[in-house]
Amino acid sequence: MSTLDADNLDMARSPALPLDGLTVVELGHHVAGPFCAKLLAMQGARVIKIERPGLGDPARRLGPFPCDVPDLERSGLFLYLNGGKESVTLNLKSDTGRQLARNIIRHAGVVVENFRPRVLPTLGLGADTLRAEQPDLVVTSISSFGATGPYADYRGDELGSMAMGGMAHLLGGAQTPPLKLAGNAGQYLAGTFALAGTLGAVFGSRLGRGGRHVTVAISDAIAAALPQALVEYAYTGNVGGRRPRNAGLYRARDGHASMSYQQPQWPRLPAALGRPELLDDDRFATTEARLAHQAELAEIIGAWIAEREKAAVYHALQAAHFPGGARFSVTDLYESPQYAARGFFVEIEHPRAGTLRYPGAPWLIDGRTWRHARAPLLGEHTAAVLEEMCGVARSDLPVLAANGAI
Amino acid sequence: MIGASQLPLEGIRVLDLGMYFAGPLCGALLGDMGAEVIKVESPRRPDPLRLQARGLFPDGDPGTEPWNRSGMINERNRNKLGLSLDLSVSDGRNLFLRLVALSDVVLENFSTGVLDRLGIGYDVLAAVNPRIILASIASQGLTGPEREYVSFGPVLEEISGLASLTGFPDVDPLLYTSGLAFPDPLGGAMGASAILSTLVERLSTGRGAHIDLSQRQAASMVIGEFFLDYAMNSRLPLPQGNQHTAYVPSGYYRCLGSDEWVAITVHDDGAWQQLCAVIERPDLAAEPRYATAAGRADARNIIDAELERWTAGRDAETVTACLQAHGIASAPVLTAAGMSSHPNYVARDYWEEVEQLASGRHFYRGEPVRYDDRPVESRLSAPNLGQHTADILQDLLGVTEAELERLTACGVIGTEPRGAALG
Numbered sequence: 001m002s003t004l005d006a007d008n009l010d011m012a013r014s015p016a017l018p019l020d021g022l023t024v025v026e027l028g029h030h031v032a033g034p035f036c037a038k039l040l041a042m043q044g045a046r047v048i049k050i051e052r053p054g055l056g057d058p059a060r061r062l063g064p065f066p067c068d069v070p071d072l073e074r075s076g077l078f079l080y081l082n083g084g085k086e087s088v089t090l091n092l093k094s095d096t097g098r099q100l101a102r103n104i105i106r107h108a109g110v111v112v113e114n115f116r117p118r119v120l121p122t123l124g125l126g127a128d129t130l131r132a133e134q135p136d137l138v139v140t141s142i143s144s145f146g147a148t149g150p151y152a153d154y155r156g157d158e159l160g161s162m163a164m165g166g167m168a169h170l171l172g173g174a175q176t177p178p179l180k181l182a183g184n185a186g187q188y189l190a191g192t193f194a195l196a197g198t199l200g201a202v203f204g205s206r207l208g209r210g211g212r213h214v215t216v217a218i219s220d221a222i223a224a225a226l227p228q229a230l231v232e233y234a235y236t237g238n239v240g241g242r243r244p245r246n247a248g249l250y251r252a253r254d255g256h257a258s259m260s261y262q263q264p265q266w267p268r269l270p271a272a273l274g275r276p277e278l279l280d281d282d283r284f285a286t287t288e289a290r291l292a293h294q295a296e297l298a299e300i301i302g303a304w305i306a307e308r309e310k311a312a313v314y315h316a317l318q319a320a321h322f323p324g325g326a327r328f329s330v331t332d333l334y335e336s337p338q339y340a341a342r343g344f345f346v347e348i349e350h351p352r353a354g355t356l357r358y359p360g361a362p363w364l365i366d367g368r369t370w371r372h373a374r375a376p377l378l379g380e381h382t383a384a385v386l387e388e389m390c391g392v393a394r395s396d397l398p399v400l401a402a403n404g405a406i
Numbered sequence: 407m408i409g410a411s412q413l414p415l416e417g418i419r420v421l422d423l424g425m426y427f428a429g430p431l432c433g434a435l436l437g438d439m440g441a442e443v444i445k446v447e448s449p450r451r452p453d454p455l456r457l458q459a460r461g462l463f464p465d466g467d468p469g470t471e472p473w474n475r476s477g478m479i480n481e482r483n484r485n486k487l488g489l490s491l492d493l494s495v496s497d498g499r500n501l502f503l504r505l506v507a508l509s510d511v512v513l514e515n516f517s518t519g520v521l522d523r524l525g526i527g528y529d530v531l532a533a534v535n536p537r538i539i540l541a542s543i544a545s546q547g548l549t550g551p552e553r554e555y556v557s558f559g560p561v562l563e564e565i566s567g568l569a570s571l572t573g574f575p576d577v578d579p580l581l582y583t584s585g586l587a588f589p590d591p592l593g594g595a596m597g598a599s600a601i602l603s604t605l606v607e608r609l610s611t612g613r614g615a616h617i618d619l620s621q622r623q624a625a626s627m628v629i630g631e632f633f634l635d636y637a638m639n640s641r642l643p644l645p646q647g648n649q650h651t652a653y654v655p656s657g658y659y660r661c662l663g664s665d666e667w668v669a670i671t672v673h674d675d676g677a678w679q680q681l682c683a684v685i686e687r688p689d690l691a692a693e694p695r696y697a698t699a700a701g702r703a704d705a706r707n708i709i710d711a712e713l714e715r716w717t718a719g720r721d722a723e724t725v726t727a728c729l730q731a732h733g734i735a736s737a738p739v740l741t742a743a744g745m746s747s748h749p750n751y752v753a754r755d756y757w758e759e760v761e762q763l764a765s766g767r768h769f770y771r772g773e774p775v776r777y778d779d780r781p782v783e784s785r786l787s788a789p790n791l792g793q794h795t796a797d798i799l800q801d802l803l804g805v806t807e808a809e810l811e812r813l814t815a816c817g818v819i820g821t822e823p824r825g826a827a828l829g
Contacts, residue, residue, distance in 0.1 A: 016611075018603040018604060018606060018607035019603060019606065019607075022606075039599065043603050061652075062651075062652055063631075063635070063651060063652070064631060064632075064634060064635035064638060064639065064643075065638070066638045066639065067638075067639065068639070076631045076634030076635055076637075076638055077631040077634075079634065080630040080631055080633075080634055081630070081631075145737075145750055146750065146754050147776075147779050148753070148754055148779060149749070149750045149751075149753040149754045150749050150750055150753055151737075151750040154726075154730045154735075154736075154737070155673075155730060155733060155734065155735040155736075156735060156737070157653075157656075157669075157671045157673070157735045159648060159650075159656060159657070159658070159669040159670075159671050159735075159737070160669045160671070160735055160736065160737035161737075162669075163658065163667070163668075163669040163737045163738060163739040163740065164737045164738070164740055164745075164748075164750065165740075166740055166741065166742055166744075166745050167586070168658060168667075168669070168739050169667075169739050169740065169741050170583065170586060171572070171582070171583050171584065171585070171586070172574075172582045172583065173577065173581045173582030173583065174581075175577075175581065176574060176577055176581075176582050177648065177657065177658045177659075177660070177667060178648075178658045178667050178739050179572070179573065179574070179582065179583075179584070179647065179648065179658075180572075180648055181568065181572050181585065181588060182568055182571035182572040182628075182629055182632070182645065182646075183571060183628070183629055183631065183632060184628070184631075185568065185572075185588065185628045185629075188592075188627070188628035189588070189591065189592055189595065189628070190774065192592060192595040192596055192599065192624075193595045193774045193775050194775070195595070195599045196435055196595050196598040196599045196602060196775060197439075197775035197776075197777070199599055199602035199603050199605075199606060200414045200415060200436075200439040200598075200602050200775075201414055201777065202602075202606055203414055203415065203602055203605050203606050203609075204412075204413070204414025204415070204439075204440075205414075206606065206609055207414075209412050209413075209414060212414070212777045212778060213777070213778050213779065214775060214776070214777060215775075215776045215779050216774050216775055216776070217754075217774065219750075220756070220772060220773075220774040221774040223745065223771055223772075223774075224431075224591055224771060224773070224774050225586070225587075225588055225590075225591040225592070226586060226742075227427060227478070227559070227586055227587050227590070228462055228477065228478055228481075229741075229742045230481070230742050230745065230746075230770075230771045231462065231477040231478065231480070231481040231768075231770065231771075232462055232477060232742065233741075233742035233743055233746060234477070234746070234768045234769045234770065235462055235463065235464050235465070235477045235765075235768060236462070236463075236464075236465060236466055239741045239742055239743045240742070241665065241741075242582070242583060243583050244581070245580055245581055245582075246579060246580055246581070246582060246583050246584060247583075248560055248561075249564075249579060249580055249584075250580075251580065256564075256579060256580075257564075258560065258561060258564045258569075259561065260557075260558045260559070260560035260561045261558070262426075262454055262458075262558070263458070263459070264454055265556075287459050287460065288459070291460075314565065318552070318555040318556070321517075321554075321556055322556070323556045323557050323558055323561050324561065325557065325560075325561035325562070325564035325565045326564060326565060327564050327569050327570050327579075328564065328565050328566070328567055328570060329567060329570045329642055329643075330567050330570070330571075330629065330632050330633050330635075330636045330642070330643060331636060331642055332567075333566075333567050333626060333633075334633070334636065334637075337550070337551050337552070338546055338550045338551060338552040338553075338622075339550075339623070339626075341549060341550035341551055342547055342549060342550045342620065342623065344620075344623050344626070345633075353638075356634060356637040356638065357633075357637050358630070358633070358634065358637075359623075359626050359627050359630045359633050360623075361623070362596050362600075362619060362620060362623050362624035362627055363547075363596065363597075363600045363617050363618060363619035363620065363623075363624075364547070364617075364618045364619075365600070365604060365615045365616070365617055365618070366615050366616055367618075
């Protein structure tokens with residue numbers, strides 16, 4: 001067993017969660033690093049987030065804000081991504097600030113960061129330096145384009161990662177520019193891959209196999225999400241382009257409904273449409289025939305969907321065990337009976353943002369709950385953490401603040 | 407580094423019942439981390455991607471064993487052994503349960519209810535091996551009124567809310583593609599995370615668990631801030647194309663060549679001034695209405711047109727290098743072909759050339775998770791259907807040659823799809 005088990009002191013929290021006793025230091029900002037660390041916190045890890053004094057994580061300055069009024073403590077993006085963490089403000093550009101960060105990391109089993117790759121090594125907090133002293137430490141670094149390579153120092157963002165990862169070229173239409181997925185989807189995906197990598201490394205570390213430097217490029221995560229474009233090129237030389245229309249989408253009375261099926265599901269469709277005779281129709285008898293007559297098939301489906309509401313289409317197709325869907329909005333989903341039955345949304349109270357309903361957890365284990373807690377105020381835990389982990393007396397804090405360290 | 411040559415999951419055995427995308431990707435991630443992953447497929451009903459009549463084959467040629475030449479299968483099943491076993495008959499089920507007794511993880515993404523109907527639900531597995539972790543990567547999770555609804559990635563994109571926010575505000579949604587099964591790879595990575603945190607917990611509890619994962623919920627999590635916008639402001643968030651509320655301009659701009667584009671994002675007012683200098687437009691730099699993001703947002707179309715006038719005569723790589731040299735976020739929009747030769751992939755040894763038994767040598771994408779910045783190695787290429795059946799059953803369960811012959815004759819095991827036509 002590794003020394004990480006020495007972290008297993010904080011067992012007071014109940015009920016037991018999978019990562020109870022794991023301490024994580026997050027040097028994260030925006031989406032990818034914070035999402036990875038948020039999921040660690042939700043599973044019981046103690047996450048200490050180090051933020052810049054006065055400004056904090058830049059996500060605090062991105063909306064949505066209540067009534068669109070910017071406020072460091074009321075950013076929806078920040079509140080969502082940082083639930084259950086402790087916030088410590090440290091100026092990493094000062095020697096004292098860096099020293100304090102180093103001391104806090106000595107209490108941790110995991111560091112999660114998503115600075116550009118050269119930043120932490122420049123500050124003397126690079127993975128190699130940290131792990132030379134703490135060989136069991138897991139350091140997880142997420143970057144836009146990779147830890148090495150000609151783009152390592154490039155400024156990245158969601159648009160750029162979607163572009164480099166091959167996704168943008170395939171989204172959109174024949175008459176439109178390429179398209180990225182909504183919001184920050186690529187960064188969330190990279191944060192999820194980083195979570196898997198981190199937990200794998202934690203497991204290995206607990207078996208005495210040493211820590212790891214886990215690196216994830218957001219562009220690589222997006223490339224892994226392409227269902228077939230990369231292997232299609234490798235196998236055939238074909239480069240798929242943007243398709244002229246959205247193959248599975250149809251106009252319903254109140255929005256859009258969709259279907260996406262593989263050939264084994266085809267026989268269920270005619271019954272779902274109330275057209276069992278289509279099963280015996282030569283035009284649709286085989287995969288090849290259906291492809292040859294796909295416009296006619298789309299017309300039949302489209303006419304059926306057009307006179308129904310999107311939710312009715314979804315439930316009717318699914319009642320026939322056919323993979324149909326509806327284009328649900330966030331408003332629709334707040335009312336979803338499925339999400340209600342699963343307890344997906346959780347109410348969390350925050351002293352500045354009030355009580356809001358947040359998306360909760362992606363999975364359940366034996367019906368156990370997760371830790372759903374509010375995001376910290378900027379620097380809310382600075383004094384407590386510095387006292388506990390760095391032996392800094394509260395009476396010394398004004399001096400540190402005056403020196404610009406905290 | 408001491409111990410670093412031993413992969414984190416060495417010694418962990420995973421029975422991967424996954425099919426299509428999410429389940430197999432989850433298993434591959436665990437295999438990449440060193441687990442022994444056994445892809446279990448029924449010869450009667452193998453992974454359906456093996457049976458696609460219009461599948462993706464090397465040079466378009468299905469060959470004599472098309473079920474072993476599927477690009478989609480081979481891309482997401484590396485670092486796995488192949489075992490064929492018909493779980494719907496008692497011989498197959500019994501052998502499977504004997505393997506469960508020797509394994510750590512079972513993962514599946516069948517429709518909800520299938521596992522129970524096969525008689526290998528969690529209670530049965532846990533009775534055989536209380537340490538077993540069963541991960542059910544389900545469309546909707548195992549509970550709730552929609553638990554038995556069936557979905558592929560594109561449908562999950564719709565019902566999770568992701569599709570409602572992806573797209574152009576001023577173009578008919580029927581005229582563009584808004585997703586490529588994103589909830590599948592997300593679900594696979596979430597599934598691997600769930601399994602790994604349960605493995606960590608098992609070190610102290612000694613007990614297994616049943617993971618009930620909802621791919622739909624996972625996909626809704628990636629639009630969390632849009633939910634909060636509605637919760638805060640009671641307004642319906644709409645798709646924003648490639649625009650950003652705080653960064654203006656931003657988008658994909660046309661470059662020299664056919665269907666060539668470059669991503670550009672101006673993160674702040676300083677970057678705007680830099681951009682104007684690079685594109686030699688002091689008039690834009692001096693325009694007071696454009697000095698702030700809010701002002702530029704009001705003139706977004708004009709600014710986009712001016713910027714595209716500059717990019718349109720240049721190639722994407724040149725634009726990228728030029729803007730990045732001035733600290734402005736930019737990247738080329740790459741196709742698969744562009745990615746295959748792009749220096750940022752090549753320099754990081756991203757592409758791996760692997761020989762698959764029935765498909766020959768091809769390049770495959772790298773894994774996004776790297777340890778100590780070394781690319782993941784394919785210790786094993788994707789298996790043919792049931793490729794390692796005899797070895798696994800003999801070595802792990804002591805099944806005799808005579809018994810293997812009987813099982814083959816009964817169709818419980820086999821290396822060819824039995825009675826399943828290409829669909």
